[in-house]
Amino acid sequence: MKNKLRLLLLLCGLMAVTQTLIAAEVIHEEKSLYRDINVVQTGNRRCLIFNVHRGDRNQTCLDVSNRDELIFSYTKMSFAGLLLTPQPKKILIAGLGGGTLPLAFNDLFPDAQIDVVEVDQAVVNVAKEFFFFEEDANMSVAVNDARVFVKRAGILGEKYDYIILDAFGGDYIPEHLLTQEFLEEVKQIMTKDAVLVANTFSTSRFYDHESVTYQRVFGEFFNFKLPASGNRMIITQLDPLPPRGNLITRAQSLAPSLEKYGVPLLEYPARLSTRVDWDMSRRVLTDQYAPANLLQNN
Amino acid sequence: MTVEMLGARIMAPYFGGSISVWGSLITVFMLALSVGYLIGGRLSTRNPNPKTFALFFIGAAISSIPIIIFADAIMRPIFLIIEDPRYGSLFASIFLYFIPTSILGMISPYSVRLMVDSHEHSGHMAGLLFFVSTIGSAGGTLATSFYFVLWFDVNQILGGAVAVLLLAGCVILLINYLLQKRAAHAQVSRYEKQT
Numbered sequence: 001m002k003n004k005l006r007l008l009l010l011l012c013g014l015m016a017v018t019q020t021l022i023a024a025e026v027i028h029e030e031k032s033l034y035r036d037i038n039v040v041q042t043g044n045r046r047c048l049i050f051n052v053h054r055g056d057r058n059q060t061c062l063d064v065s066n067r068d069e070l071i072f073s074y075t076k077m078s079f080a081g082l083l084l085t086p087q088p089k090k091i092l093i094a095g096l097g098g099g100t101l102p103l104a105f106n107d108l109f110p111d112a113q114i115d116v117v118e119v120d121q122a123v124v125n126v127a128k129e130f131f132f133f134e135e136d137a138n139m140s141v142a143v144n145d146a147r148v149f150v151k152r153a154g155i156l157g158e159k160y161d162y163i164i165l166d167a168f169g170g171d172y173i174p175e176h177l178l179t180q181e182f183l184e185e186v187k188q189i190m191t192k193d194a195v196l197v198a199n200t201f202s203t204s205r206f207y208d209h210e211s212v213t214y215q216r217v218f219g220e221f222f223n224f225k226l227p228a229s230g231n232r233m234i235i236t237q238l239d240p241l242p243p244r245g246n247l248i249t250r251a252q253s254l255a256p257s258l259e260k261y262g263v264p265l266l267e268y269p270a271r272l273s274t275r276v277d278w279d280m281s282r283r284v285l286t287d288q289y290a291p292a293n294l295l296q297n298n
Numbered sequence: 299m300t301v302e303m304l305g306a307r308i309m310a311p312y313f314g315g316s317i318s319v320w321g322s323l324i325t326v327f328m329l330a331l332s333v334g335y336l337i338g339g340r341l342s343t344r345n346p347n348p349k350t351f352a353l354f355f356i357g358a359a360i361s362s363i364p365i366i367i368f369a370d371a372i373m374r375p376i377f378l379i380i381e382d383p384r385y386g387s388l389f390a391s392i393f394l395y396f397i398p399t400s401i402l403g404m405i406s407p408y409s410v411r412l413m414v415d416s417h418e419h420s421g422h423m424a425g426l427l428f429f430v431s432t433i434g435s436a437g438g439t440l441a442t443s444f445y446f447v448l449w450f451d452v453n454q455i456l457g458g459a460v461a462v463l464l465l466a467g468c469v470i471l472l473i474n475y476l477l478q479k480r481a482a483h484a485q486v487s488r489y490e491k492q493t
């Protein structure tokens with residue numbers, strides 16, 4: 001009996017060693033104007049890493065042998081907006097990363113028009129070269145600042161019915177993409193039945209400011225967190241939020257089509273909360289006051 | 299430097315936070331300063347006096363006020379006309395910052411002229427002035443980017459900078475007035491002694 005246990009332990013140890021032996025191989029390294037970009041492959045898993053020396057997290061990971069499946073929970077969480085707008089026709093995604101998210105949306109809704117805004121040309125190049133991202137007739141990338149893109153779209157009267165805010169800079173979301181004025185501009189380009197999905201972090205003191213700001217502009221919103229993830233999705237629309245029953249029905253009808261991407265949509269409705277879990281007395285972030293990256297460290 | 303640090307923040311809503319916006323801003327500040335140095339140096343050859351010197355401060359303060367009041371009115375048409383945010387931010391920087399920055403640039407050469415009384419001391423004085431002004435720039439940059447943006451609105455900080463410039467101008471005028479008065483007194487008493 002003891003011997004068996006020892007053998008088991010030895011096996012476990014060996015497995016741990018071989019796991020580390022499948023070394024992470026850097027297949028691409030690049031300094032762009034905004035960041036250091038690394039593409040690292042471990043076995044079948046290929047990841048895009050920004051600013052590796054500061055210990056930043058992976059931006060996007062991809063299983064090269066199963067490209068459909070999404071790996072990060074925050075990427076999957078971006079699909080929760082479908083519970084509010086199940087058939088998007090015009091999608092805006094701010095922040096490209098490895099491009100797995102737009103690719104999945106393009107695959108799921110081949111007729112929808114998808115606009116991606118990415119400030120860094122180098123990220124676009126890396127997504128195309130290493131993460132199988134491709135533009136086509138219905139999906140294009142604009143190399144531009146998201147604020148500029150949204151403002152101009154508002155002036156041109158363009159409307160989107162599914163907007164994902166996923167633009168991250170050096171430390172966090174750039175300050176001018178966090179303010180009340182920016183969210184008002186985003187509101188301008190939303191169709192009546194549009195949903196907004198904003199990827200944020202669920203930790204740090206900054207959480208309160210951010211929540212108060214979204215609340216000021218959109219009123220009540222769904223706060224979507226998963227226990228295993230450090231991300232918090234803010235999901236909201238122009239109309240009052242639907243009751244949970246509607247979300248569950250939608251989840252049931254949509255879940256099968258999302259299975260191949262690994263999105264557990266059926267688990268999501270129970271996680272969408274409207275409970276206020278932030279300090280309401282915090283100051284709203286505006287173009288006049290948005291020291292987001294300073295608040296982050298406090 | 300306080301204005302320069304805030305300059306990017308002011309332009310971000312229209313032209314984004316990309317590196318080209320910083321490029322525009324720094325370019326315009328450098329150009330404005332160089333023009334200011336040239337004009338300030340030229341002016342210092344003609345009857346240099348503390349009154350003109352004080353007017354630089356007051357002029358810079360007054361020409362900074364549009365940044366607070368008309369920033370949106372200035373940037374909106376530029377945003378509409380110029381699609382490329384690089385040139386948009388360049389033109390916006392020119393309209394917003396060129397005049398106050400060039401007036402501020404006039405201060406350094408003019409103060410060299412005011413403080414230097416002999417050839418031997420000119421290098422020493424110029425060095426001292428560059429030291430003070432550059433230390434001031436460093437302080438303004440640090441204080442603004444580390445603390446002011448955490449405590450105040452952008453416009454409050456700009457308002458503070460305007461107030462400081464106005465105050466500096468007034469203090470110079472006051473000191474000048476007091477010195478002149480004392481000099482006049484001294485002259486009068488000297489005249490009285492002689493007679």
